[in-house]
Amino acid sequence: MNRLSSIRRHFTPSQINIYFSIVCFFSPPVLGSVVSFVFSGGALWSVLLLAVKRRRFNIDRPMLAMTVAIYAYCAAMILASIVNNTLRADAVYFLPLITLLFFPLSYSTWSITEKATLARIVVLASMAACFGALALAIVQYYWLGMRAEGGAGNAIVFATVACLSVMMCLAGALSGIERAWKPLILAALAGAVAIVCSGSRIIWLAMLIAGIVVLLINRRKLTGKNSMRLLLIAAGIGLVIAAVGFPIIVERADFLFSDWDALNTKGDHSTALGLRVALWQIGLGAFREMPIFGHGIAASRDLMHQGFQDQFGMDRGFSHFHNGFLTVMVEAGILGAVALAGIFVVAARNAARVLRISADPLERFGATMLVVTVITYLIGGLTGILVGHDILDSTLMVFLVCGTYLASGRRQPLPEASAVG
Incomplete structure (x- = not known):
């Protein structure tokens, strides 16, 4: 009996949330799809807790606005299939939408955690993720001779989630959330090197822009000695990245210029750049045919395959158009694209309001x-996936849930019945 009581004390709802949060922020770059299983499992557990009244819905205005935006996007995708009479063919492709629909459930359970505790978990778990990402990148790039994919199995996905971890370390160090800023700066450097090893050029750009924005958000603390120290640190980080990443950056730049030359002089669409250009041409043509509701999800795959055969004489097929908004425009038309944009607009608006009026560091x-998530996903989605990938969707929800709660949410008190978990 005493042993059972001890277990219950160690696995209170707050403790479970702490362990859950650690895994969600550590796993995307290092363990890949583990974040999907953990996040979805946690959301299903939240459904059960809400059903037995051990949790209550935590409804506040920022959370409600985000929920409406997310659900509008899911509704637009389903409406497109109904209009095109492809509901049965598209049904299997609706499964990723479930991850997005979990947002209000996860928010209600996550918001029982103290904000200060959650913020420190985000920072420290991201720090561990950056070091783990570097270890995997070194093995994959230098020992196996491949682009670093971390635990994600995809270089762009790995770079995207690693970029978020890097920014959390940088934000934690600059905001004072964690006083031990030196390990955080070192972790940010480790994550940045891992991203360079991924060879994902678009995420290099996202990392640069997001990093500048994080510095601007925290500019009030960068005065006097702090500004000089930051300048020296930034210079040191730049030199390390240049020394380690210069051969990789040159190699990837050479590939880009080579692909560009082949496309312009020979009309060669078989290169990485050529295939993307071909996909964009096919996608824009398909969008013009059905601009309002799109063609449905399954039909877009057939359109890609047929377009490659008819326009380029190639037998190729992809699951997306290598541009997040173009993919949605083909699948669900203007309505789908506007709804998807709405998610990021709401996130950015919630963040802007807080940054404008609040001085609270948490x-x-x-x-x-929220700002870093919007920047990273939108820039990464220009040449890759925006939503529809299990790791990216789960990580997006993790950051939107926690970012919204920390920025402007209220803590949810536990019902008395759940005091023992």
Whole structure:
């Protein structure tokens, strides 16, 4: 009996949330799809807790606005299939939408955690993730001779989630959420090197822009000695990245220029750049045919395959158009694209409001999470996947849930019946 009581004390709802949060922020770059299983499992557990009244829905205005935006996007995708009479063919492709629909459930359970505790978990778990990402990148790039994919199995996905971890370390160090700023800066450097090893050029750009924005958000603390120290640190980080990443950057730049030359002089669409250009041409043509509701999800795959055969004489097929908004425009038309944009607009608006009126470091850190997420996903989605990938979707929800809660949410008290978990 005493042993059972001890177990219950160690596995209170707050403790479970702590362990859950650690895994969600550590796993995306290092363990890949583990974040999907953990996040979905946690959301299903939240459904059960809400059903037995051990949790209550935590409904506040920022959370409600985000929920409406997410659900509008899911509705637009389903409506497109109904209009095109492809509901049965598209049904299997609706499964990723479930991850997005979990948002209000996860928010209600995650918000029982103290904000200060959650913010420190985000920072420290991201720090561990950056070091883990570097270890995997070194093995994959230098020992196996491949682009670093971490635990994600895809270089762009790995770079995207690693970029978020890097920004959390940088934001944690600058905001004062974690006083031990030196390990955080070192972790940010480790994550940045891992991203360079991924060879994902678009995420290099996202990392640069997101990093500048994080510095601007925390500019009030960068005065006097702090500004000089930051300048020296930034210079040191730049030199390390240049020394380690220069051969990789040159190699990837050479590939880009070579692909560009082949496309312009020979009309060669078989290269990485050529295939993307071909996909964009096919996608834009398909969008013009059905601009309002799109063609449905399954039909877009057939359109890609047929387009490659008819326009380029190639037998190729992809699951997306290597541009997040173009993919949605083909699948669900203008309505789908506007709904998808709405998710990021709401996140950015929630963050901007907090950054404009609040001086609370926890709230500003949460707003920074939202801003970094919007920047990373939108830039990464220009040449890759925006939503529809299990790791990216789960990580997006993790950051939107926690960022919204930390920025402007209210803590949810536990019902008395759940006091023992």
